[in-house]
Amino acid sequence: DIVMTQTPLSLSVTPGQPASISCKSSQSLLHSDGKTYLYWYLQKPGQSPQLLIYEVSNRFSGVPDRFSGSGSGTDFTLKISRVEAEDVGVYYCMQSIQLLTFGGGTKVEIK
Amino acid sequence: EVQLVQSGAEVKKPGATVKISCKVSGYTFTDYYMHWVQQAPGKGLEWMGLVDPEDGETIYAEKFQGRVTITADTSTDTAYMELSSLRSEDTAVYYCVSAFDIWGQGTMVTVSS
Numbered sequence: 001d002i003v004m005t006q007t008p009l010s011l012s013v014t015p016g017q018p019a020s021i022s023c024k025s026s027q028s029l030l031h032s033d034g035k036t037y038l039y040w041y042l043q044k045p046g047q048s049p050q051l052l053i054y055e056v057s058n059r060f061s062g063v064p065d066r067f068s069g070s071g072s073g074t075d076f077t078l079k080i081s082r083v084e085a086e087d088v089g090v091y092y093c094m095q096s097i098q099l100l101t102f103g104g105g106t107k108v109e110i111k
Numbered sequence: 112e113v114q115l116v117q118s119g120a121e122v123k124k125p126g127a128t129v130k131i132s133c134k135v136s137g138y139t140f141t142d143y144y145m146h147w148v149q150q151a152p153g154k155g156l157e158w159m160g161l162v163d164p165e166d167g168e169t170i171y172a173e174k175f176q177g178r179v180t181i182t183a184d185t186s187t188d189t190a191y192m193e194l195s196s197l198r199s200e201d202t203a204v205y206y207c208v209s210a211f212d213i214w215g216q217g218t219m220v221t222v223s224s
Contacts, residue, residue, distance in 0.1 A: 001173075039211060048206060048214040049156065060212060092156055096211065099170065100146060100158035 002027050002095050006103035013083040014111045021106045023076045023093035030073060030097075037097040040069055040078045043105075044089040052091075053078065085110055113137035115207050115215035122221045128195040131218045133207030140188040141165045143210040147181055147192045150217075151203040159205075162190060197222045 003026040013019045029036045040053040051060045053069035056076060066081040080087055088110055093103040118132040133145065147159040160171035164183035171179055180193040190207055202222045207215040 043156075048217055050214070051212040054211065090155075094156075094211075099161075099172070100148075102148075102156040102158065105155045 002029075002098050002101050004093055004095055004101050004103035006091075006093055006106050008106060009104070010107040010109070012109050012111050013080075015085060016082050019080045019083050019087075019108060021078045021091050021093075021108075023071075023078070023103050025074045025076075025095055027098070028073045029076075029095050036072065037095055038069075038071070038076050039094045039096065040067075041092045041094060042087070042089050043092065047089075049092060080108075083108070083110070113213055115209060115213055117205075117207060117215040117218045120219040120221070122223065123197050125198055125222055125224055127197050127222075128193060129197060129220050130191055130193040131205055131207075131220070133190040133192070133215050135188040135190070135209065138209075138213075140183070140185060145181070145183060145190040146208040147179075148206045148208055149201075149203045150206065151200070154203075156206075159192070164190065194220075199223070 005024045007022045029038050036056045038056045041049040043049040052063050052067050057069045068079050070077050090105045090107050092105050116134045121129050123129050141164045144161045144163050146161045149157045149159050159175050160181050162169050162181040162183045169181050178195050182191045199222050204217040204219050206217050
């Protein structure tokens with residue numbers, strides 16, 4: 001099974017400041033079709049997870065451009081350029097190249 | 112509007128079986144696999160398995176193999192997840208997920224004697 005490891009476990013960020021979350025997979029997420037199957041989700045308190053980024057760096061419809069994803073192979077990063085109050089919640093990375101596995105989550109709160 | 116609407120909360124006794132439904136609307140049911148994800152209170156997301164609504168083929172996570180059954184009814188555009196031999200550790204919110212961007216609202220299952 002592919003293991004997804006996220007760091008840090010939690011982040012406390014001042015509004016307007018940047019934030020970065022790392023996700024590492026135990027195997028490469030690069031498929032033979034050329035795509036890399038790494039996703040990022042935000043689960044706001046009391047809600048279902050919502051898709052932010054698909055295939056490493058593609059923002060999903062309606063996602064603000066302050067969110068960006070990068071990386072390749074086994075190392076990936078989600079960046080928020082300027083954190084806003086509405087960005088609080090738990091962020092998860094997920095791989096889908098081999099069934100599905102999620103990272104453990106990173107809780108983001110506002111200072 | 113594309114949405115997945117799940118059945119309501121359940122309270123079950125240890126050893127019982129629960130069956131949760133996930134009704135699809137707004138897209139063609141057979142176009143995407145339907146996944147089920149477990150989230151225990153205060154914990155992360157754990158993939159349980161999937162069904163291909165086109166042909167009913169399933170794949171289950173090893174952790175749930177033997178206790179979970181996922182099905183799809185194309186006549187009603189509804190997917191089901193059945194979990195048997197319930198124990199307290201199965202107390203969780205269960206989500207259906209399609210195409211990775213469409214999530215149900217979640218169904219809380221409480222297992223308690």
